[in-house]
Amino acid sequence: MNRRPTLLAALTLTAAAALTLSACGGGDSDGDKSNDKIAGADTGTKKSASPTPSPVDSSNRPKLTLPPDLKLTFETPKTGDEVEDAVLADSAERMRAVDAAITGTDPEGEALAYYNTGKAREAALNWVQQFKDADASLTGEVRYYDRNVTLKNKTTALLTFCADESKGFSKDKKTGKADKTPVTKNSYVLYNTRLERNSEGTWQTSQIISTRGAAQCQP
Structure with missing residues (x-):
């Protein structure tokens, strides 16, 4: 969830800063970088043959x-x-894990560490810390849609998806008041992510780039 203008202003950031630092050195934009790609991503839409996954022990999650x-x-x-569905599921858990760390339902960030690796983990930890420093949390609703997977090999996948953050807001922890702001084109975000399958069978997000206001995500 990235649409928190007042909070971000208080943190001396722009709306582009949310969860977007990546291994590629990229970040969120106001719609002027809609062609940003993750390193190694194909420009076409053809998907490679799906490898057969090994069993995943869900008890450790x-x-x-x-x-x-x-x-x-x-x-x-x-x-x-089965493999594409696993990528989609673990990516969703990644997004939930970051918000759980922010809102305090996972104060130790256990799930955040579980579903992120590399630069994506560093960016997520930094974002969570900024909310903590601002004594802020999250409220409302965010919808993720147009989620498309491309399998590169047995352990690497690319996933693009859109986010509708028009009903998602930051809130003051002390007062519980939501910082509701008008809906604009920047309420819609395009994500390009890279996931790596670790030895335990979990698809961890390793890179993430987002484009705020992307045309393909507009309603």
């Missing part, structure tokens, strides 16, 4: 919950491909 006033919706029915 962190338990994730969010506060009742925060809802994340992930659209995209199951693809029918």
Whole structure:
């Protein structure tokens, strides 16, 4: 969830700063970098053949919950491909994990560390810390849609998706007041992410670039 203008101003950031620092050195934009690509990404839409996954032990996964006033919706029915469905599921858990760390339902950031690696983990930790320093949390609803997976090989996948943050807001922890702001084109964000399958079978996000106001995500 990135649409928090007043909070970001207080942190001397712009709306472009949310969860976008990546291994590519890229970041969020106000719609002027809609062609940003993750290193290694194909420009076409052809998907490679799906490798056969090894069993994943779900018992070791962190338990994730969010506060009742925060809802994340992930659209995209199951693809029918076991590997692609696993990528989609772990990416969704990654987004939930970051918000759980911000809102305090995962204060130690266990899930955040579990679903992130490399530069994506560094960026997520930095973002969580900024909310902590501002004594702020999250409320409202964010919808993720147009989620598309490209498998590069047995352990690497690329995932693009859009986020509708028009109903998601920051809130003051002390007063509980939401910082509601008008809906603009920048309420819609395009994400380009790279995920790596670790030895435990979890698809961890390793790189993430976002483009705020991207034309392909507008309603």
